[in-house]
Amino acid sequence: MIKVAIVDDKPQNRNSIKEKLIYSGEAEVIFTAQNGKDFLEQMEALKTASRPQVVLMDIEMPLMDGIAAVGIASITYPDTRYLMLTVFDNDDKIFDAIKAGAAGYFLKDESVEKIITGLKQIIEDGGAPMSPRIARKALNMLMSNPAPATAGPDDILNVLSDREAEILKLLVDGMDHIDVAEKLFLSPHTVRKHIANIYGKLHVTNRSQVVKLAMKRRWFMLF
Amino acid sequence: MIKVAIVDDKPQNRNSIKEKLIYSGEAEVIFTAQNGKDFLEQMEALKTASRPQVVLMDIEMPLMDGIAAVGIASITYPDTRYLMLTVFDNDDKIFDAIKAGAAGYFLKDESVEKIITGLKQIIEDGGAPMSPRIARKALNMLMSNPAPATAGPDDILNVLSDREAEILKLLVDGMDHIDVAEKLFLSPHTVRKHIANIYGKLHVTNRSQVVKLAMKRRWFMLF
DNA sequence: TATCTTTTAATCCAAATGGGTTATTGTACA
DNA sequence: TGTACAATAACCCATTTGGATTAAAAGATA
Missing domain, CATH: 3.40.50.2300 (Response regulator)
Structure with missing residues (x-):
């Protein structure tokens, strides 16, 4: 009923x-x-x-x-x-x-x-x-009003390398480059280089834009 | 053309x-x-x-x-x-x-x-x-594709003032405090004060977290 | 082997950010 | 009429960020 x-x-x-x-x-x-x-x-x-x-x-x-x-x-x-x-x-x-x-x-x-x-x-x-x-x-x-669920997690990996995707996920979680470096046992310099590369590939210029994009496209569904 | x-x-x-x-x-x-x-x-x-x-x-x-x-x-x-x-x-x-x-x-x-x-x-x-x-x-x-839309007691406008909501929207669009100040004809100082107040009310500590939250809750995408 | 990509790491600088604090104005409410 | 709150604006400081550049090591590919 x-x-x-x-x-x-x-x-x-x-x-x-x-x-x-x-x-x-x-x-x-x-x-x-x-x-x-x-x-x-x-x-x-x-x-x-x-x-x-x-x-x-x-x-x-x-x-x-x-x-x-x-x-x-x-x-x-x-x-x-x-x-x-x-x-x-x-x-x-x-x-x-x-x-x-x-x-x-x-x-x-x-x-x-x-x-x-x-x-x-x-x-x-x-x-x-x-x-x-x-x-x-x-x-x-x-x-x-750009589409949800058009691009899944698989598509992003065609653009970003594994390491870049891993770092992007942590950025979306609100971590700064120091946090990420500690978590992944990397130098903060390295993390910042990866972040710059991610921005370049996704054509954004700052943290907010990349977080917005990742959320809009639902790249990391694990939250 | x-x-x-x-x-x-x-x-x-x-x-x-x-x-x-x-x-x-x-x-x-x-x-x-x-x-x-x-x-x-x-x-x-x-x-x-x-x-x-x-x-x-x-x-x-x-x-x-x-x-x-x-x-x-x-x-x-x-x-x-x-x-x-x-x-x-x-x-x-x-x-x-x-x-x-x-x-x-x-x-x-x-x-x-x-x-x-x-x-x-x-x-x-x-x-x-x-x-x-x-x-x-x-x-x-x-x-x-499910629409989260968990508004209610959590509804954004019950928490933030009109001005704060207006500014938050621009932050989510990837603007920095200078851009926002110019757009709203405010002093950059004022904008930064509003941003600090927004962080306090939403219990976040940086730009990424607030953008993620806004996107997750779909505050500025009425569709 | 040579070449490309990825990952790693560093340097420099200017700008933006976050976290405090203080203060004036205006408006709404009791 | 006083009090609360929102909005405005400014100051400080240390940290983070963005942009540009260089470069070494590891891995994959041709």
Whole structure:
């Protein structure tokens, strides 16, 4: 049973979706809310374990709309997934919602089967219901803000030597060249030469930039 | 004029694309290369400012193929964008190339207009040419990559003042205290005082540690 | 063997950094 | 109206850092 919450300002919408989900026997409706503010208050009142796994959230609502609510909730309750409810598939607000932290969306007149399939999918493999057009737009956004997980630890070793990679890892851990020298039984001079070579290869000019790059590319997953 | 490099093992392919681009008057071909290795050597020989903005890269080539080349180049030259050249739109290797760091691809028999449009787009708004099918696949890959987002009681703005957060962001971008002072019209003394306060609040002792922490917690990457 | 790369180590200098301390101004809050 | 805090700015000092250059030894490769 998938634990779901429904947020919509129109009572008939809430009830219609709720009944569909309950009738399917696959989902259980933890609570319903009338707007973003109401939703956040009800989430706060619940214990962690009893919070919904998925929230179906209308975009346009009074007091606090769905985009604002997702923006907050996706930070404060990151384990819950957020799916928007919309009438049009080409709504620019869908994209705003994805930026705010929504995983995907359903059309309001979607069949029960499609909704249930989508819910299962998002719980099981994280795949979110989304049209190719929106997917494309979201991807562009992710790609322009350089990508996580494109280059793994293997790729960095094609660029840096083993020793350089070893030293870079220690730099990322916040050590200075003296610490590194002691840890690796090297002269501080040697360590500094390696660091200079690393900067050259990665085209950065200081410690912050190289740490940022290494973290962004997730080169050393061991922390 | 968009600065482009072309990498393809077949001379007639290189020339055909090169002439199309030059004829359009929109792009300038910085250099051409025969394979991945040749490409990397020519990149290394160039000064940063004169490197291509976009590289059109064939996938299958002798010595070093396009995927391996992009894997390395997207790390060593992250400011350059990489677009693959392929015959088939459903080639699984396109997906491998995207994982390695490519932004998108062109079909080899694409019209000049489409190529120019694609090049402009990638420079201006980061949008990469890609079919919806491939986009969806790539998006799923990126989305399944978990988002840590452990905000809450730890939320950055509850700890740091607005000014401190502003300065921290610039530090993460690799600026030193002089750069920050100029950017914010402050005295370098003031900036250093803020930095010291940030370190104190976050319990770190140097630049690397604070950059690592900010990146790990994703404080300044709302996506 | 000759050559290349990696790793090691050193020198020099100028600049940036970290760790203290002190002090003035402005704003918000009780 | 006083007090707290944020933001501003300055001073000190020792250490770390970045950049440039040189060079020796070990290992791999052709």
